[in-house]
Amino acid sequence: MDPSLPTLRRSSDTAARADESVTALALAAREGDADAVERFVRALHRDVLRYVAHLCADPQAVDDLTQDTFLRALGSLHRFEGRSSARAWLLAIARRAVMDSYRHAATRPRRAHVPDWQPAAERAQPRGLPGFDDGVVLLDLLAALPQDRREAFVLTQLLGLPYSEAAERSDCPVGTVRSRVARARATLTGLLREAEEPAVLAA
Template identity: 30%
Template sequence: MFDSLRKKNSEPTVLSDMLSKQRRYDSLVRALHTDIYRYAYWLCGEKQVAEDITQETFLRAWRALDSLKDDKAAKAWLITILRRENARRFERKQFDYSDVEQEHLEDVFSSTNEDQTEQYWLRKQIAKLDVEYREPLLLQLIGGFSGDEIANMLELNRNTVMTRLFRARNQLKEALETTEAKGAVHG
């Protein structure tokens, strides 16, 4: 008799726990999907791949949702999942691009609109940065993370992250100055 009573009492708890998890997950997706997709797109530069990585990130997040103890850390948690998923993509495939193919891939983003041209130029310059500089810069610019948060995500010392951010910005500044100097000569 007590077993059947206990069983009836536990069923609503399981159902309410599942509903609670679903609500929490839905809130997470609504709040952060755009940011996660934007970061994925910056990492890979291809809409379809970014969508796939984003979807896989949220699927993995659903499976591990109980491990997220602090909802304030959800964005950093999802970015970490996304970075790992993006790395898995390279483990699964061996790429063999020629220089011509790379130029063609980059030209897909070109546009005649001045704002889009500037965005294209900036995106191209960021893509030229070494990964060790590009990744912290994107986490700061796109993700809005602090140096401490980036250090935790990348498992680096905060000073190392700050140095890499400084060097990334300097490299972009030098590229801009070089472009402006060429423009002045050709202009």
């Protein structure tokens, strides 16, 4: 038996409990509980910020798009019925907000070169905590992935969404998400090996 399975199962159970808790907050917020609204936003703010940062090509727009996501969500909370987790529902809104911003940007001329998403993603990471340097390295590696594989990897491996919900967010079959994640892992593994080779040779 694979010794990693109990750890993975515990991690999955923890994520499921967290999703249930946040979904309960969303349902309470829908009924007008002001405290639940605040706790709902606070619980998911970091996930939305990170997801938007991974999708958005303009670091300056990340905070605005995150705020727009929550404004849209709170405005349509009365339609949320809890059939999916509140986190998956909110990330779908975040994705639409980013796509809408792309469409809006395409209708007006650009005045300057738009930098990539990485600086914004780095700002979205908590600093001064154990593992922060590893997080920055991971962001550098993720930058080498095609956008579709990066999104699938972020949704399932960093944000912990089930493959079925990641497929809904990405508007593609579950098998495609699994394939993208597998290819992303293979690419990341190869990049890590390449990065380690100079250190081994130096030693």
